[in-house]
Amino acid sequence: MQCLTNTVAAALSANVLLAAGASPAMIDTPEEAGDFARLAAGVLVNMGTPTAARYEAMRAAVRGATDMDTPWVLDPVGAGVLGHRTRFVRSLLADATLAAPAAIRGNASEIAALGGGGAGGRGVDTAHRVTDALPAARALAESTGAVVAVSGPVDLIVSPGRETWLTSGDPLLTRVSGTDCALGAVCAAYLGLGVGKHDAVLAAHAHLGAAAQVAARSATGPGGFAAAWLDAVHHLTSAEIADLVSWKDHP
Amino acid sequence: MQCLTNTVAAALSANVLLAAGASPAMIDTPEEAGDFARLAAGVLVNMGTPTAARYEAMRAAVRGATDMDTPWVLDPVGAGVLGHRTRFVRSLLADATLAAPAAIRGNASEIAALGGGGAGGRGVDTAHRVTDALPAARALAESTGAVVAVSGPVDLIVSPGRETWLTSGDPLLTRVSGTDCALGAVCAAYLGLGVGKHDAVLAAHAHLGAAAQVAARSATGPGGFAAAWLDAVHHLTSAEIADLVSWKDHP
Amino acid sequence: MQCLTNTVAAALSANVLLAAGASPAMIDTPEEAGDFARLAAGVLVNMGTPTAARYEAMRAAVRGATDMDTPWVLDPVGAGVLGHRTRFVRSLLADATLAAPAAIRGNASEIAALGGGGAGGRGVDTAHRVTDALPAARALAESTGAVVAVSGPVDLIVSPGRETWLTSGDPLLTRVSGTDCALGAVCAAYLGLGVGKHDAVLAAHAHLGAAAQVAARSATGPGGFAAAWLDAVHHLTSAEIADLVSWKDHP
Numbered sequence: 068m069q070c071l072t073n074t075v076a077a078a079l080s081a082n083v084l085l086a087a088g089a090s091p092a093m094i095d096t097p098e099e100a101g102d103f104a105r106l107a108a109g110v111l112v113n114m115g116t117p118t119a120a121r122y123e124a125m126r127a128a129v130r131g132a133t134d135m136d137t138p139w140v141l142d143p144v145g146a147g148v149l150g151h152r153t154r155f156v157r158s159l160l161a162d163a164t165l166a167a168p169a170a171i172r173g174n175a176s177e178i179a180a181l182g183g184g185g186a187g188g189r190g191v192d193t194a195h196r197v198t199d200a201l202p203a204a205r206a207l208a209e210s211t212g213a214v215v216a217v218s219g220p221v222d223l224i225v226s227p228g229r230e231t232w233l234t235s236g237d238p239l240l241t242r243v244s245g246t247d248c249a250l251g252a253v254c255a256a257y258l259g260l261g262v263g264k265h266d267a268v269l270a271a272h273a274h275l276g277a278a279a280q281v282a283a284r285s286a287t288g289p290g291g292f293a294a295a296w297l298d299a300v301h302h303l304t305s306a307e308i309a310d311l312v313s314w315k316d317h318p
Numbered sequence: 319m320q321c322l323t324n325t326v327a328a329a330l331s332a333n334v335l336l337a338a339g340a341s342p343a344m345i346d347t348p349e350e351a352g353d354f355a356r357l358a359a360g361v362l363v364n365m366g367t368p369t370a371a372r373y374e375a376m377r378a379a380v381r382g383a384t385d386m387d388t389p390w391v392l393d394p395v396g397a398g399v400l401g402h403r404t405r406f407v408r409s410l411l412a413d414a415t416l417a418a419p420a421a422i423r424g425n426a427s428e429i430a431a432l433g434g435g436g437a438g439g440r441g442v443d444t445a446h447r448v449t450d451a452l453p454a455a456r457a458l459a460e461s462t463g464a465v466v467a468v469s470g471p472v473d474l475i476v477s478p479g480r481e482t483w484l485t486s487g488d489p490l491l492t493r494v495s496g497t498d499c500a501l502g503a504v505c506a507a508y509l510g511l512g513v514g515k516h517d518a519v520l521a522a523h524a525h526l527g528a529a530a531q532v533a534a535r536s537a538t539g540p541g542g543f544a545a546a547w548l549d550a551v552h553h554l555t556s557a558e559i560a561d562l563v564s565w566k567d568h569p
Numbered sequence: 570m571q572c573l574t575n576t577v578a579a580a581l582s583a584n585v586l587l588a589a590g591a592s593p594a595m596i597d598t599p600e601e602a603g604d605f606a607r608l609a610a611g612v613l614v615n616m617g618t619p620t621a622a623r624y625e626a627m628r629a630a631v632r633g634a635t636d637m638d639t640p641w642v643l644d645p646v647g648a649g650v651l652g653h654r655t656r657f658v659r660s661l662l663a664d665a666t667l668a669a670p671a672a673i674r675g676n677a678s679e680i681a682a683l684g685g686g687g688a689g690g691r692g693v694d695t696a697h698r699v700t701d702a703l704p705a706a707r708a709l710a711e712s713t714g715a716v717v718a719v720s721g722p723v724d725l726i727v728s729p730g731r732e733t734w735l736t737s738g739d740p741l742l743t744r745v746s747g748t749d750c751a752l753g754a755v756c757a758a759y760l761g762l763g764v765g766k767h768d769a770v771l772a773a774h775a776h777l778g779a780a781a782q783v784a785a786r787s788a789t790g791p792g793g794f795a796a797a798w799l800d801a802v803h804h805l806t807s808a809e810i811a812d813l814v815s816w817k818d819h820p
Contacts, residue, residue, distance in 0.1 A: 074325045074328055074342070074344075074576045075328045075329050076329070077342045077576055077577045078329060078577050078581065078746055078747065079329065079579070081577055081746035081747070082745060082746045082792075082795075084744055084793065085743075085744045085745065085791065086744060086790070086791050086792070087532060090336070090747065093575070093617070093618055094618075094647075094651065095578075095618060096619060096620060096621075096653070098653040098654075099651045099653050099654070102651070102652070103650075103651065112650075115344070116345075116346060116347070117347060117618075118347060118369075118371055119347075119371065120620055120621065129373030139791055145345075148354075148357075149345065149350045149353070149354065150348070150350075150353070151349040151350050152700045158806070183753030202478055213700060241336075242336045242337060242552065243333060243336065244329055244332035244333045244336055244342065245329065245332070261544065262355065287549055287550055287553075288337070288549025288550070288551075288552040288553055289548050289549065290333075290337070290544065290545030290546060290547065290549045290552075291545050291546070291549055292544070293333075293544055293548075293790030293792065294793050294795070294796055295792060296792065297790060297791050297795075298789055298790025298791065298792045299790070300788040301744065301791055301792075302789075302790055308400050315784070317512055323712045324578045324595070325579055325595075326580050326595045327580070329580060366598075367595055367597060368581055369598060369599060369620075369622055370622065395752075398595075399605075399608075400596065400601045400605065401601075401604070402598070402600040402601050405603070414790065415714070421618075452618070482594065492587075493583060493803065494587065495580055495582065495583035495589060496583070496586045496588055496592065527637070537586070538800055538804075539799060539800025539801070539803040539804055540584065540587065540588050540798060540799050540800065540803055541584075541588070541796030541798065541799030541800045541803075542797070542800055544795050544796070545796055546800075552747045
């Protein structure tokens with residue numbers, strides 16, 4: 068699983084992938100990212116801490132994924148608030164020679180910034196609620212064909228023709244840096260398994276959310292929680308995950 | 319809280335900020351750092367692992383902080399030992415078009431290198447004691463107007479006209495990479511609250527030091543300590559912190 | 570101990586060095602790496618996430634280590650799979666004006682890629698077994714004079730005229746990102762002590778492997794294991810390490 072991700076979340080993302088049984092490969096230079104994407108089962112493009120070289124590497128990796136019909140995931144960290152990276156993300160999505168991402172995972176503000184429509188008159192740096200981002204998520208899913216996931220207390224996962232609301236997780240997830248970025252990486256890992264795209268993204272969210280519920284039982288703060296979360300990601304079976312979370316499709 | 323910091327301490331710094339209730343934003347590219355600093359409540363400039371692009375971003379971020387009268391913190395990691403970054407730090411402090419930092423936090427050698435005077439004939443890479451750095455800290459506080467904090471077994475916090483000695487912490491803090499860098503970030507977070515500068519820097523040191531004392535009670539090594547420290551940063555109240563540490567103003 | 574290493578493993582490597590009693594210095598820019606290498610007791614060159622600037626810094630650091638006769642360790646992450654960095658590694662090893670590394674530490678595929686011979690018709694990205702890499706390790710040790718360490722379930726450490734097989738460690742080590750990279754850093758730290766090269770590399774492997782065995786006793790997953798491993802690195806004495814691991818020279 069190739070990750071082009073930010074320096075803050077890179078180690079946690081690699082550890083979550085390992086705990087989930089995947090093989091992380093943080094290959095993110097312009098010289099190597101494209102070639103490696105032609106070997107990878109999936110590619111994550113996360114927009115945090117984007118250097119000029121990593122922008123170039125991201126475009127090369129998406130080109131490589133396009134060539135091999137490999138799924139790639141876009142995590143548009145900071146889209147809307149930060150103009151430079153937002154323009155880059157839009158240029159990736161608008162480039163007709165590149166495959167669309169299999170999934171786009173962000174928070175409500177980021178999805179609203181990319182999908183438009185749902186943001187109304189509010190600034191893109193506003194703390195949107197997940198429900199506020201529903202029109203934007205629908206628009207983005209329609210225009211790109213991607214599964215669009217909006218993370219929050221309840222996660223929203225939107226494909227053209229399908230919407231799923233997932234209840235899982237724990238508030239302590241928001242007190243550990245990089246957990247959302249790691250979720251993007253795990254989406255790419257599940258997509259690399261070749262199951263349906265919507266189900267893959269749903270399974271990734273359920274896996275990490277269920278692990279948070281287990282970790283919260285014993286943790287007394289974010290430090291112990293982070294370690295217990297990795298342990299639970301490692302141990303949980305599919306059946307246990309299904310018992311811990313709940314979701315419903317709508318309509 | 320915007321952090322331009324080194325890649326080694328970035329994740330820990332973000333986690334400590336989250337544990338302390340602040341919102342980290344690791345925006346450190348030349349294209350985005352200046353604009354984001356105009357939105358941030360505080361800015362940290364930490365000199366570890368400085369790429370050419372991050373130097374440029376640091377200058378842009380300080381420019382943005384200057385424009386908005388936002389407090390920024392300088393953590394001059396490696397000043398004195400490493401010439402290239404030392405010259406950059408001196409150029410930042412000498413630039414009359416930029417606001418002075420609200421605080422400068424370093425170890426005794428780094429403060430001695432910037433403040434001069436107190437270093438005597440000893441090389442700047444010598445392991446200075448905190449007391450050795452007192453004249454340099456005074457000189458640096460006078461010349462810049464910044465609160466100057468010298469970290470060590472006992473912390474020294476110097477403003478023009480006020481000196482505080484703080485007893486807190488635990489030796490295990492020195493066995494976890496990045497705890498000092500995280501302290502610089504928390505200084506910026508407290509300064510962003512708008513209380514007095516000296517009190518803000520003192521409170522940041524007391525918070526992380528008290529948490530170390532709590533963590534040391536249960537930890538049997540640096541791995542468990544790091545997690546327990548984050549938990550304690552998250553849980554401690556101001557009253558509990560005040561009970562755990564001691565300080566006195568001098569003279 | 571100067572480390573030029575990848576952004577994913579940098580924090581863990583620094584923490585392992587601190588736990589082992591060494592002093593990490595992550596000085597990895599072209600402007601500073603060469604000068605600092607002239608002060609350092611040992612230098613690690615790890616090929617993960619290599620930016621253009623870090624390539625330049627690596628060459629400068631090896632130049633500095635050469636000038637001062639300081640031991641440096643090469644960790645050829647991804648050699649064989651990734652062409653750009655593989656060519657760089659080969660150019661470092663072929664440069665007659667640079668000292669050879671004191672040690673080269675990699676997995677079986679990486680050593681096979683550099684040492685040739687043992688790879689036979691298999692692709693360099695094949696998951697080689699340690700025993701498969703023995704001819705390549707011998708060839709690489711002969712041609713460079715370096716101690717060549719091949720990490721795996723049983724570690725192989727080869728010098729011209731000496732081969733040691735070390736049994737230590739735990740499978741959970743492979744579920745924590747960066748543990749191998751940290752091992753390269755600890756090799757550099759032991760080499761900096763000035764004992765014999767082969768014994769230094771063996772001791773580094775034994776130290777981290779024994780700590781993994783201790784950590785595995787209490788850990789229930791990779792998150793708790795990582796913390797317990799650092800604690801054990803910190804606490805284990807040489808005598809305890811010797812009791813935990815086993816090795817034999819061959820022939």
